Amino acid sequence: MKARLPVRIFCGLATILFSLIALLPILWMLLSSLRPVSEFFKMPQTVLPDIWTFENYVNLFKKTNFTTWVGNSLLVSVGTVGICILAATLAAYSLSRFSYPGRKAFVIFSMIGYMMPAVLIVIPVYLIFAQLRLVNTLLGLIISYIALTLPYSIWLLRAFFKSLPISIEESATMDGAGTLVILFRIVLPISLPGIISTSIYAFSYVWNEYLFAAILLSSDSMRTFPVGLKSFVNDLYIQWEYIMAGGIMVSIPAMILFLVSQKQLIQGMSAGAVKG
C-alpha cells in the first residue's frame, strides 16, 4: 500500500530530520575531539576543524589516567556480569521450573528491587562499605553493581526460561539426569540467546553507571571512566578536549556492541521483556 506522493515526501523529510537530531550531537563530539584546544575557544565555531589533529587523543592517553579508568571499567563490568549472570541463571531457572511457597513473592520482590531508586540504596551501602573497608575498592563497586543488575537479570532470564519447551527436560529427568546436569547440559545451550541479552543489559548498565562510582571511589587511579570523564570538569576550568576525545573512545565499544548485537540489546532493554 503506497501513500500519496506529498505524504511520502513529508514523511521522508521528517525521518531525516529526526535522524539528524539523534545523530548530530554525537557527530559534533567527534568533530570537536579532532580540533586543537585553541579552536575550542573561538567564536563563531566552525563546523569542521581548521586544523585536523589527533593530539587530544594522544594527550588523553599520555597525560591522564584514562587507560586505567577504562581498565577499571572493564574489570568491574566483567566481574559484575559474571557473578550476576551465574546467580541470576540459577535463581531464574528455579523460579521457572519448580513450585514452592514464596515464589511469587520473590518475583515481585525482585521487580521492586529493580525499580528501587539508586539514591536510596547508595546511602546505606556507603555506610556499610565504610565499615567493611570496601569504600574506594573495585570489589566494593562490583558488589554494589550486582545488587543493581541482579533483580532485572532474574526477571529477564525467568521470562526466557518460561518460553522454553519443558518436554526435553522431562525426558532427561526420566533418563536419570540431575537438576544441575539438566540445567548446564541441556537448558543453558539452548538459552544462550537469552543469556546473551541479559549479559548485554548488565554490561551496559555497569558501563554507564555514574552515581555509585562517584560516591564509592575517591582516588583517581580507582575511578571508572564515567567518573574519570566527569573529573575533567573542575571548579576552575573544564578540559573539554579530553572530554570529547574520551567520550568518543568510550562510545566506540558501545557502538560496536550496538552494531553487533542490536537485536539482543533491544530484546534485553525493551519493555516487552519486562512484561515477563
Added chain:
Amino acid sequence: MLLPALVLLLFLIVYPFVRTVELSFMQQKMTQATGKFIGFKNYSRLLGSSEFWTSFGLSVTWTVTNVIGQVVFGVIISLLLNRTFFCRTIARGVSLLPFFMPMVSMMLMWRWMFNENYGIINSLLYSLGITKEPVGWLSTTALAFPSVILVSTWRYTPFVTMNILSKLQTIPTEHYEAAAIDGASGWKAFWHITLPEIRDVLQIVIVLRVIFMFKKVDEVMILTNGGPGTSTMILPLYTYKNTFESLQLGRGAASAVLLMLFVFILMVFYFRMFEKEDDVR
C-alpha cells in the same frame, strides 16, 4: 538454587533498605558512627520545608514533561520508521543511538554544546543573526530546567521508539489494506487499527518511563548539579545533596524513603497492569 540470589538480594537490597528506614528516624551526621533516635522529626521537618516541596514540584514537572515528550516523539518516530523506505535499517539504528551511547559522555557533550560563550548552539544562533547576546542555556534559572528536560527527552525517546516499533512490526499489513478498501487510511487507520494494537505496550512503557524518570538523578547531576540556585533540584538530587553534601544522614534518608514511597505508588499501578494479563504467577 535460589539461595545465591536470595542471599545477595537480602544483603544488598533488603538490608540497605531497612538501614535507610532506620536512619530516617535518627539524627545523625555523616561523620558520626551512631545517631540519636528522634522519631518522625526528620519527616515533619522535610514535609514542613518549602525546599522539599519545591523539589517535589520540580520532580513532577520533570517527569510529566519528559514522559509526554518521549511518548509523543517516540510514537511519531516509530510510525515513520515502520514505513518502507530506502536506508530504513540505518535510520532505525541511528534513531536509537542517543539511548545506547555512554550516559556521561552524552551529558558532558550537551554541556559543551550548551556552553554560553563557545557552545555550538549559541554560535549557530549568533551566526544566523537570531541572537546578539549569548544565551545561558544551563546557567540561567529560567532556561536551565527546560534545557535539561530537552536533553533527557532526546536521550530516552529511543526507548519508546524501540518498544512501539517492535509492536508495530507485528501488525499484519492486511489490516491496513482492508481498511484502505473501506476508505479508511491515514489518520483514521491510525486511530482504529494502530492505536488499539499498541495500546497495551504504550501503557506499560508510560508507567515504566514515569517510574524511571521520577527516580533519575545522574543526568541532572552532570548537566547542572541542581543549579543555578535550586532551579533544577529534582527530588532524588535533593536527597543526594542532603546526604552527601550537607552530610545530614537522617534527613537524607528520610527524603529517600519519601522518594521511595512515591515510586512505590507508581509501582502499584505497574503491577495492576500485570494482574490483568496474569503474568506474575
